[in-house]
Amino acid sequence: MSSQPQNPQVDRSFNRSMLVKLFVVAALMFGFGFALVPMYKAICQITGINNLVQRDVGAREAKNTQVDASRTVSIEFDANARGPLQFKPEQNALDIHPGEVMTVMYQVTNEQNRTVKAQAIPSYAPKQATEYFKKIECFCFTQQTLGPNETKRMPVVFVVDPKLPKDVKTITLSYTFFELDAPKSVAKGS
Structure with missing residues (x-):
């Protein structure tokens, strides 16, 4: 077994170039992590996915739909809160005719002695009803700011497509x- 003498100058040069390469890779990965958020938003906007808090396309035109008085659909309202908020609908259910423009109110209370910024995310059941439930106006379209111990009443104006x-x-x-x-x-603490 013969061992070859190592050149310390070559080792330092190799180590230095490897360190520079690792820093460059780490910086690129860090930058890519920050670039993911705007890239995700752009992809969602282009493809139309993850648009739960945007105005429903065509909802304004839905105001002029024919009301289907031959049938009734029951709409149930549910509310969940995360954090220092009390959140509830002012009514739990409503029977409507498809095509009718309806308004329901939700109430949110900030239970803290500080200002709170919050956002609501909607979901629908059954899933197939999502495309037929058109929100014309909704507090979920924007972030809400609640002052210390403030209570707000917020409307949801919607129509269920007769289709x-x-x-x-x-x-x-x-x-x-x-x-x-x-x-x-x-x-x-949560």
């Missing part, structure tokens, strides 16, 4: 309202 399949007799509209940018001490 809703006849086998769908009940639609549940559920919102999850959550605090944005929660303080670290609040986030750890």
Whole structure:
């Protein structure tokens, strides 16, 4: 076994170039992580996915639809809150005719002695009803700012498209309202 003498100058040069390469790769990965958020938003906007909090396309035109008085659909309202918020619909259910423009009110209360920024995300059941439930106006379209111990009443103006399949007799509209940018001490306690 013969061992070849190592040249310390070559080792240092190799180590230095490897260190530079690793820093460059780490910087590129860090930059890519920050670039993912705008890339995701752009892809969602182009493809139309993940658009739950945007105005429903064509909802304004839905105001002029024919009301289908021959059938009734029951709409159930659900509310969930994450963080220092109390959130509920002012009524739990409503029977409507497809094509009718309806308004329901939700109430949210900030239970903290500080200002809270929050956002609501809607979901629908059954899933097939999503494309037929058109929100004309909704508090979920924008972030909400609530002052210390403030209570707000917020409307949802909607219409159910008369093209809703006849086998769908009940639609549940559920919102999850959550605090944005929660303080670290609040986030750890959750």
